[in-house]
Amino acid sequence: xxxxxxxxxxxxxxxxxxxxxxxxxxxxxxxxxxxxxxxxxxxxxxxxxxxxxxxxxxxxxxxxxxxxxxxxxxxxxxxxxxxxxxxxxxxxxxxxxxxxxxxxxxxxxxxxxxxxxxxxxxxxxxxxxxxxxxxxxxxxxxxxxxxxxxxxxxxxxxxxxxxxxxxxxxxxxxxxxxxxxxxxxxxxxxxxxxxxxxxxxxxxxxxxxxxxxxxxxxxxxxxxxxxxxxxxxxxxxxxxxxxxxxxxxxxxxxxxxxxxxxxxxxxxxxxxxxxxxxxxxxxxxxxxxxxxxxxxxxxxxxxxxxxxxxxxxxxxxxxxxxxxxxxxxxxxxxxxxxxxxxxxxxxxxxx
Numbered sequence: 001x002x003x004x005x006x007x008x009x010x011x012x013x014x015x016x017x018x019x020x021x022x023x024x025x026x027x028x029x030x031x032x033x034x035x036x037x038x039x040x041x042x043x044x045x046x047x048x049x050x051x052x053x054x055x056x057x058x059x060x061x062x063x064x065x066x067x068x069x070x071x072x073x074x075x076x077x078x079x080x081x082x083x084x085x086x087x088x089x090x091x092x093x094x095x096x097x098x099x100x101x102x103x104x105x106x107x108x109x110x111x112x113x114x115x116x117x118x119x120x121x122x123x124x125x126x127x128x129x130x131x132x133x134x135x136x137x138x139x140x141x142x143x144x145x146x147x148x149x150x151x152x153x154x155x156x157x158x159x160x161x162x163x164x165x166x167x168x169x170x171x172x173x174x175x176x177x178x179x180x181x182x183x184x185x186x187x188x189x190x191x192x193x194x195x196x197x198x199x200x201x202x203x204x205x206x207x208x209x210x211x212x213x214x215x216x217x218x219x220x221x222x223x224x225x226x227x228x229x230x231x232x233x234x235x236x237x238x239x240x241x242x243x244x245x246x247x248x249x250x251x252x253x254x255x256x257x258x259x260x261x262x263x264x265x266x267x268x269x270x271x272x273x274x275x276x277x278x279x280x281x282x283x284x285x286x287x288x289x290x291x292x293x294x295x296x297x298x299x300x301x302x303x304x305x306x307x308x309x310x311x312x313x314x315x316x317x318x319x320x321x322x323x324x325x326x327x328x329x330x331x332x333x334x335x336x337x338x339x340x341x342x343x344x345x346x347x348x349x350x351x
């Protein structure tokens with residue numbers, strides 16, 4: 001709770017508008033109410049107004065301060081339809097098909113953040129990953145000077161000696177199944193950027209493997225080694241102050257006593273606050289093991305490399321998790337123009 005409390009406090013100083021496409025979902029309703037009650041900004045629920053109000057009444061959740069938008073009744077529907085038709089014209093979509101697509105809350109929400117009608121999006125409590133990610137990737141695209149869209153989890157554990165006062169950033173746990181060297185480096189740099197923004201400290205990034213400093217040999221280990229060197233180079237080019245090391249086994253990355261034996265000259269080993277997994281299998285499995293066995297608070301997936309802040313959350317998320325992710329997405333949006341100074345979403349929508 002230490003980490004997420006600091007996130008909430010930051011957002012209270014700079015409130016934001018977060019859109020939740022799953023307007024009738026009980027956990028989303030509870031999180032939206034808390035978002036407003038904690039003065040974090042304006043929560044926007046998408047869906048049928050009557051159904052949302054009925055769901056809120058069943059839960060005894062007040063909707064004061066919560067904005068409700070029914071895509072079918074929105075005055076922006078025609079504008080959003082035309083934008084989407086122009087954006088997807090090369091894929092053969094016509095205006096009628098574009099309108100039907102825009103009636104889907106995840107598409108409508110993605111267009112809202114693309115058009116700056118909201119500052120961030122949080123969805124996924126009742127949707128599979130593809131239903132959330134597809135609209136974002138079709139409408140938002142990647143940020144300027146970025147080639148990789150990925151994700152990270154933020155985990156907060158009770159043991160404060162782990163990570164940064166008990167907080168760890170883990171990537172990629174939700175988007176790229178088998179990252180290339182270039183993608184793995186981008187994931188490392190993007191996750192480090194988010195850690196720096198949210199923690200306010202120098203990221204210590206460990207690129208993980210089943211080997212530490214050549215204790216084993218395999219092409220997959222070579223990939224991690226190459227990605228580590230490339231990540232350090234990319235971070236220097238972007239003037240990001242962070243330390244990168246790999247390949248490291250996870251115990252060498254986070255346990256000081258093990259690091260002394262396995263990688264004593266490392267600036268990262270034993271002190272890592274960012275863990276980068278070599279593939280999606282290990283990232284997804286590892287993050288969920290920590291979440292459930294260590295009873296960690298888990299916030300994610302926070303999407304990285306997109307032109308607007310968004311998150312695709314697990315169907316197993318609690319209302320507290322939804323609130324925490326909304327807070328992180330809101331804080332992301334505070335410095336988004338600094339992280340990605342060039343506008344791209346509006347440009348590609350207008351072409």
